[in-house]
Amino acid sequence: MIDTKTKILDTAEKLFAENGFAATSLRDITTEAAVNLGAVNYHFQSKDCLIDAVILRRIEPVNRRRIEMLDAAGPDPTVEQIVEAFLAPIIIIAQPTPEWVPLVGRILSTPDLFLDRVFRKHLAAVSQRFSEAFAKALPDLPAEERLWRMHFMAGAMTHVLLWSRILPAMTGGVCDPSDRKAVVARAVAFLSAGFHAPVAIETACREGN
């Protein structure tokens, strides 16, 4: 028997992922979870706090796994290893709870206030670790370019999470996101190549070639 608090958390996670935070009412959640409306404000103080709780429950394990994978790659990981350590946890770990996959995508694509207050707080440290790893693996890459490329990487990852449900329909069944290891492998190959690309801006400054 799952307790009420967990039922609310699970259902909220599912509905937030499907319909977004603003479009999901507490009534939607309590109805589907078959719990009482008042229970939400008892266990969590408000809808905002519920959102925070839903997010926090999932971010922590992902970040821990990311750091683990980065550490496991040794003191001088390759670009491929860094990219994989960043992507794999958030895509692979999702297996037992597939609902939260598009949820994370939704979080990452909602640059609103609560993102500052919830997300940056929990991502900044990890992001810093990865930035340093990239700096070491790509010592000739300017810092600005490195951050832009990490930004592109995060975008590709977010998109994969967000659209995973409808991608088969979009591609006429050609792309299948359910094989998550394959998705990671494809993304790592694509993004690693991007990190290794020559720097376009500096080339433009050198003018001749």
Next chain:
Amino acid sequence: MIDTKTKILDTAEKLFAENGFAATSLRDITTEAAVNLGAVNYHFQSKDCLIDAVILRRIEPVNRRRIEMLDAAGPDPTVEQIVEAFLAPIIIIAQPTPEWVPLVGRILSTPDLFLDRVFRKHLAAVSQRFSEAFAKALPDLPAEERLWRMHFMAGAMTHVLLWSRILPAMTGGVCDPSDRKAVVARAVAFLSAGFHAPVAIETACREGN
């Protein structure tokens, strides 16, 4: 003097971009636009129709410019040219109306019903054109991998649009999205390299190497 309908459209675009569709009320729009609440339901039938109208107004020029740039690259465009034709219009054209940049990002990251009904209808044809161009430029790339890579590209682009406003704060001022030509150049370099990357999945099947 701008007419009421345009004022509503402009303001709705701005507020939708800033706060999302669900979180923006018609009252927010009419107050900021200094027009009457009833005018919205007069000029547009409903909030949903207003959203459609806001989106449609911007999609068409972008798609037209994309096809123009693709055509201008000749019958056999390079990967770089294709990527640039896909990215540049949506990022560069934004100059006169910067509000809609994050708006487009928001559209692309909201895989809900109206996206099916509004967006796929207007993107499918263009997407097909670009897919064919990539197929010609990368004849050895399997169709599945090609579609995945286009997906990654769309994700990176979306993220750039969505986060453009807060990126400077996130990176301590290092990354500046206001120089849009530079952003395009960086993204083209990164993503083109990704498209040229060897195919990881097939490598895994060949097992030995």
Next chain:
DNA sequence: GTCTATAACGGGATAGAC
């Protein structure tokens, strides 16, 4: 075409019985 007033509804939050 424009504006005001209001209907009809659904939302979050709370009080209080059990």
Next chain:
DNA sequence: GTCTATCCCGTTATAGAC
């Protein structure tokens, strides 16, 4: 801890004066 009833607010949409 759980449930019911209710308050109060903001929302969309409409009706009708001007």
